Amino acid sequence: MTSTQLYGKTILVTGAAKRVGAAIARRLHRAGANLTLHYHSSEHEAHTLQSELNLQRAQSVMLVKADLLETEGLAEIVKTCVERFGSLDALVNNASAFYPTPLGAISVSDWDEMAGSNLKAPLFLSQAAAPHLKSVAGCIVNITDIHAERPLKNYVVYSIAKAGLAGLTRSLARELGPEVRVNAVAPGPIAWPEDGSFDEVTRQRVISHTLLKRIGEPDDIARAVYYLIAEAPYVTGQIIAVDGGRSVSM
Numbered sequence: 328m329t330s331t332q333l334y335g336k337t338i339l340v341t342g343a344a345k346r347v348g349a350a351i352a353r354r355l356h357r358a359g360a361n362l363t364l365h366y367h368s369s370e371h372e373a374h375t376l377q378s379e380l381n382l383q384r385a386q387s388v389m390l391v392k393a394d395l396l397e398t399e400g401l402a403e404i405v406k407t408c409v410e411r412f413g414s415l416d417a418l419v420n421n422a423s424a425f426y427p428t429p430l431g432a433i434s435v436s437d438w439d440e441m442a443g444s445n446l447k448a449p450l451f452l453s454q455a456a457a458p459h460l461k462s463v464a465g466c467i468v469n470i471t472d473i474h475a476e477r478p479l480k481n482y483v484v485y486s487i488a489k490a491g492l493a494g495l496t497r498s499l500a501r502e503l504g505p506e507v508r509v510n511a512v513a514p515g516p517i518a519w520p521e522d523g524s525f526d527e528v529t530r531q532r533v534i535s536h537t538l539l540k541r542i543g544e545p546d547d548i549a550r551a552v553y554y555l556i557a558e559a560p561y562v563t564g565q566i567i568a569v570d571g572g573r574s575v576s577m
């Protein structure tokens with residue numbers, strides 16, 4: 328069954344060219360939303376996704392290219408979206424840098440990249456989006472990680488950046504209510520990193536400690552994002568784990 332609940336709504340999704348971000352884009356678009364899809368280096372994937380979705384509904388998807396570490400450009404992303412579609416109903420902070428940073432070898436640039444993409448950019452995008460979201464009773468969905476609560480070994484900076492994003496979710500819910508709801512989805516194992524950093528042994532260990540004995544799919548996260556945007560008018564300040572039960576058996 329295809330829902331049309333988001334017809335006429337405009338949603339900005341960061342890091343949307345592929346993997347989880349693209350699944351979020353597809354599901355929200357299928358429900359009728361117009362989308363501003365942010366990407367940085369995945370030029371080809373972003374344009375392919377835009378063509379795919381615009382073929383289904385003409386001129387429903389705009390692309391914005393930006394390095395989210397360039398904080399002064401973040402308000403411009405929101406402005407471009409509002410100018411194109413006339414409003415902004417939801418912001419999904421999905422973009423994220425993810426790589427190991429073992430203690431003793433952490434650099435300032437690791438900090439800047441991880442905290443910048445996972446925490447600082449969501450804050451400044453949310454701040455820029457807030458007046459627009461308030462005027463339409465909109466919402467924000469942040470994509471955190473189950474490791475915000477239980478840090479991932481050797482991923483010190485990523486884990487604390489996501490912990491910060493979880494805190495930001497609750498803080499913004501307080502600041503922006505009652506007009507704007509702010510929630511998060513905390514994925515467990517969904518799509519292995521593309522850099523090969525999780526070898527087969529590690530993958531099998533993660534799966535064996537996951538109650539449903541398999542990894543999830545990007546659309547599992549997209550379904551939760553859709554729920555929080557379209558089906559959860561009395562939910563704010565919450566973080567929903569979508570992790571096959573991994574967080575109760577870590």
Ligand SMILES: NC(=O)c1ccc[n+]([C@@H]2O[C@H](COP(=O)([O-])OP(=O)(O)OC[C@H]3O[C@@H](n4cnc5c(N)ncnc54)[C@H](OP(=O)(O)O)[C@@H]3O)[C@@H](O)[C@H]2O)c1
Binds near residue numbers: 346421472
């Ligand atoms: N995959 C999982 O199993 C899993 C598990 C737990 C949590 N999560 C969370 O779920 C979300 C999506 O996961 P994913 O695996 O699909 O993410 P991903 O592929 O690792 O990253 C998503 C996108 O973030 C963008 N990005 C990173 N740094 C950026 C920067 N400085 N400026 C602009 N864009 C930047 C990249 O865009 P470009 O490619 O265009 O450069 C990238 O495609 C993330 O927040 C992640 O932390 C995922």
